[in-house]
Amino acid sequence: MNENLKDIAIIERIRTGDKSAYRDLVQRHKDFAFTVAYRILNHREEAEEAAQDAFMQAFAALKDFNQTAKFTTWFYRIVFNAALGAKRRQKPTETITEAHALAYSVMDTTQGVHKKERFTQIQRALAQLSPDDVTMITLFYLKEHSLEEIAEITAISSETIKVKLHRARKRLAEVLRTQLGAEVKNLY
Amino acid sequence: MNVLTNDEIFDLLDGIATAEVRQRHQQWLVIDEKYRVYFNELRELHEGLAVLPLESPSLAFETKLMSKWETAQSIYKVPLILKTLPFVLAGVMILLLIGTFVFGGLQPTTDSGAGNMYEDFLKNIDLKMIRDLLLPINSLLLLLIIERLVKNRWKRLWGQA
Numbered sequence: 001m002n003e004n005l006k007d008i009a010i011i012e013r014i015r016t017g018d019k020s021a022y023r024d025l026v027q028r029h030k031d032f033a034f035t036v037a038y039r040i041l042n043h044r045e046e047a048e049e050a051a052q053d054a055f056m057q058a059f060a061a062l063k064d065f066n067q068t069a070k071f072t073t074w075f076y077r078i079v080f081n082a083a084l085g086a087k088r089r090q091k092p093t094e095t096i097t098e099a100h101a102l103a104y105s106v107m108d109t110t111q112g113v114h115k116k117e118r119f120t121q122i123q124r125a126l127a128q129l130s131p132d133d134v135t136m137i138t139l140f141y142l143k144e145h146s147l148e149e150i151a152e153i154t155a156i157s158s159e160t161i162k163v164k165l166h167r168a169r170k171r172l173a174e175v176l177r178t179q180l181g182a183e184v185k186n187l188y
Numbered sequence: 189m190n191v192l193t194n195d196e197i198f199d200l201l202d203g204i205a206t207a208e209v210r211q212r213h214q215q216w217l218v219i220d221e222k223y224r225v226y227f228n229e230l231r232e233l234h235e236g237l238a239v240l241p242l243e244s245p246s247l248a249f250e251t252k253l254m255s256k257w258e259t260a261q262s263i264y265k266v267p268l269i270l271k272t273l274p275f276v277l278a279g280v281m282i283l284l285l286i287g288t289f290v291f292g293g294l295q296p297t298t299d300s301g302a303g304n305m306y307e308d309f310l311k312n313i314d315l316k317m318i319r320d321l322l323l324p325i326n327s328l329l330l331l332l333i334i335e336r337l338v339k340n341r342w343k344r345l346w347g348q349a
Contacts (some may be wrong), residue, residue, distance in 0.1 A: 011206045022257060026250050050246050052253045059257055115239075122236050141237040164281040173233050 009069035014062055024064040025054060029075060032142060036076065037083040039138045040131045046086055072143070077153045080135060087131050123174040133168035140165055191216060197227060201234040274336070278329045281322055288318065 013021035022119075033054055065074060098111070099127035112129050126134055139150045151158040192200070192213055199205040200213055216223045 017345060023250065023254060025255060030249060031242040031244050034249070035243045038243055043286075044246075048249055049247060052249070052256060055253055056257060056260065079289055082343070118236050119240060122233070136239060140242065142242060166195050169198060169233065169237075170194050172237075174235065177229070 004014075004070050004072070008067055009070065010186060011065060011067065012064055029072070030055075032076070033079045035142060036079050036135070036138055039126060039134045040080075040083040040087055041090060042127045043090070046090065050081065050083045050086040054079040054126050057082065068174070071150075073149050075154075076139070076145075078137075080153055082155075084131065089175070092137075121179060122172075122174060125172055125179060128175050129168065130173060132164065133171055135159065135163045136168045137172065190216060191220070191223060192227075197230055202229060274329055274332050275311075278326065278333065281326050281329070285322060285326075288313075288315070 001006075006149065007025070008029070010021050010025050014025070033051040034047055037050040038044060040049060041047045044117070054075070058075050061078075065071070126137065129137075135154065136150070139145045139153060140147075145153070147158040147161050150161050150165075154161070156164070189212060192209065196205060196209050197213075200209060205213070213227070217227065
């Protein structure tokens with residue numbers, strides 16, 4: 001069964017009154033919802049709040065969800081909007097620090113040292129980008145959304161998404177280069 | 189031969205570059221060391237982003253969320269009787285009004301016949317008082333029903349957005 005059909009089956013169970021189905025839906029999508037919110041907010045507690053808020057909104061609107069649509073596109077749009085809403089309310093001081101990023105990176109002991117270092121570098125660099133840039137990169141790479149799906153989630157045209165994504169990656173590379181102190185200069 | 193732009197390099201990494209761009213890229217890789225370093229830098233970033241793991245919320249996330257949802261459900265769960273009460277009351281009042289003004293008018297007005305009891309009953313009722321009381325209450329109920337219908341529709345629209 002494909003992933004969307006699994007989601008639809010869970011939604012059907014919810015509609016028939018199976019309360020345990022809510023938990024199944026959360027288990028399937030909590031990591032992605034949290035990751036998107038965390039990348040935008042750079043604050044774990046606020047990201048959890050935003051992800052929970054998104055789930056609550058989705059649960060309340062499930063009865064109106066059109067089953068011919070893709071659940072993740074619909075849900076990720078709610079997550080994206082919830083995270084952006086939280087970002088607008090966020091105080092400027094409540095952003096990630098290097099210590100936060102490092103502390104989080106050492107939590108994962110299963111990755112190789114080099115990979116872990118690389119992930120930490122990228123996470124730190126992502127934390128310095130604008131929410132817009134982070135969203136483009138996160139949606140494109142996590143779960144490999146197509147430009148059309150990202151366009152639907154963010155309500156921006158796919159042509160604009162492509163331009164924004166290219167710019168965001170370029171900026172990320174620049175931040176990484178600065179961080180690493182590499183001598184490689186942009187050719188252009 | 190033009191060097192590849194950033195957009196072209198990203199198209200290449202995303203696997204959507206044209207044959208002409210791929211060919212130019214191969215040529216630049218061979219002839220330009222700086223291009224090779226720059227391309228490898230972007231390729232490493234691209235690959236790093238592709239395998240960047242999903243992050244997990246705290247262990248209490250699910251429990252907290254389900255608890256919040258159950259609380260929200262219990263707050264908004266209105267008993268069926270309360271939901272239908274305004275409609276029942278409105279229906280009863282409309283029936284009373286119809287009974288009073290329509291059926292009352294159809295009753296015989298002579299002293300003989302089956303209508304006497306009803307006529308006497310109507311004479312004893314202060315119709316002006318009933319109109320003054322029932323009409324405002326009916327109007328209020330009508331407003332309440334309209335407000336509920338509009339509110340539900342608004343909630344649905346807001347939920348979809």
